[in-house]
Amino acid sequence: EGVLTQSPDTLPLSPGERATLSCRASQSITNRNLAWYQKKPGQAPRLLIYAASSRATGIPDRFSGSGSDTDFTLTISRLEPEDFAVYYCQQYGTSPFFGGGTKVEIK
Amino acid sequence: QLQLQESGPGLVKPSETLSLTCTVSGDSFSGSNYYWAWVRQPPGKGLEWIGDIFYTGSTYYSPSLKSRVTISVDTSKDQFSLRLSSVTAADTAVYYCARKMSTSYFSPWGHWGPGTLVTVSS
Numbered sequence: 001e002g003v004l005t006q007s008p009d010t011l012p013l014s015p016g017e018r019a020t021l022s023c024r025a026s027q028s029i030t031n032r033n034l035a036w037y038q039k040k041p042g043q044a045p046r047l048l049i050y051a052a053s054s055r056a057t058g059i060p061d062r063f064s065g066s067g068s069d070t071d072f073t074l075t076i077s078r079l080e081p082e083d084f085a086v087y088y089c090q091q092y093g094t095s096p097f098f099g100g101g102t103k104v105e106i107k
Numbered sequence: 108q109l110q111l112q113e114s115g116p117g118l119v120k121p122s123e124t125l126s127l128t129c130t131v132s133g134d135s136f137s138g139s140n141y142y143w144a145w146v147r148q149p150p151g152k153g154l155e156w157i158g159d160i161f162y163t164g165s166t167y168y169s170p171s172l173k174s175r176v177t178i179s180v181d182t183s184k185d186q187f188s189l190r191l192s193s194v195t196a197a198d199t200a201v202y203y204c205a206r207k208m209s210t211s212y213f214s215p216w217g218h219w220g221p222g223t224l225v226t227v228s229s
Contacts, residue, residue: 033213035215039154043221044205044219044220045154045219047208047217050208050214090154092214093213096156098155099153100153101153
């Protein structure tokens with residue numbers, strides 16, 4: 001089983017700013033089977049991005065994903081107040097696993 | 108609209124077996140060709156996959172939990188269940204049930220229950 005390393009651990013930003021979150025895999029991810037989730041306290045995870053760059057149903061276009069092989073990025077173009085949360089990347093291959101998360105907090 | 112709801116005891120004693128059920132509504136469970144999952148999040152920590160089950164009963168478990176986990180399905184009740192044996196305080200977590208976004212196994216989880224907190228304590 002590989003490892004997904006997310007950076008930074010915490011990202012202090014202001015509303016309206018751009019957020020860039022990184023997810024690095026210890027092994028190449030087959031078929032770009034990489035997803036991003038948003039997690040808020042007391043709520044279930046919310047799927048944002050799948051196949052590295054495809055937005056899930058109902059996800060605003062300010063969220064975008066990119067990358068391949070071992071390096072992936074989630075970008076939030078302009079932070080809205082509701083976007084402050086923890087974001088997890090996930091490899092959904094044979095034995096799925098998550099990264100440790102990046103907390104986007106209000107600066 | 109698909110809805111998932113976890114249910115079960117909120118408190119389990121150490122060394123005992125944790126049992127949870129996920130009830131599915133708003134969509135056909137049997138014959139739907141989807142994979143269903145259990146995922147957990149310990150307090151202050153990240154997300155951890157526990158295992159998946161296909162509606163036919165085929166299962167896939169996390170290697171780190173495989174020796175203690177059983178996931179089963181009851182299509183007549185539109186439910187699937189989790190049993191985790193020999194629990195310790197490290198198994199204290201919010202437990203989520205979820206469904207894959209598509210019918211492919213290689214698909215992320217697009218639908219989730221609200222989660223249920225299970226505390227392991229004497």
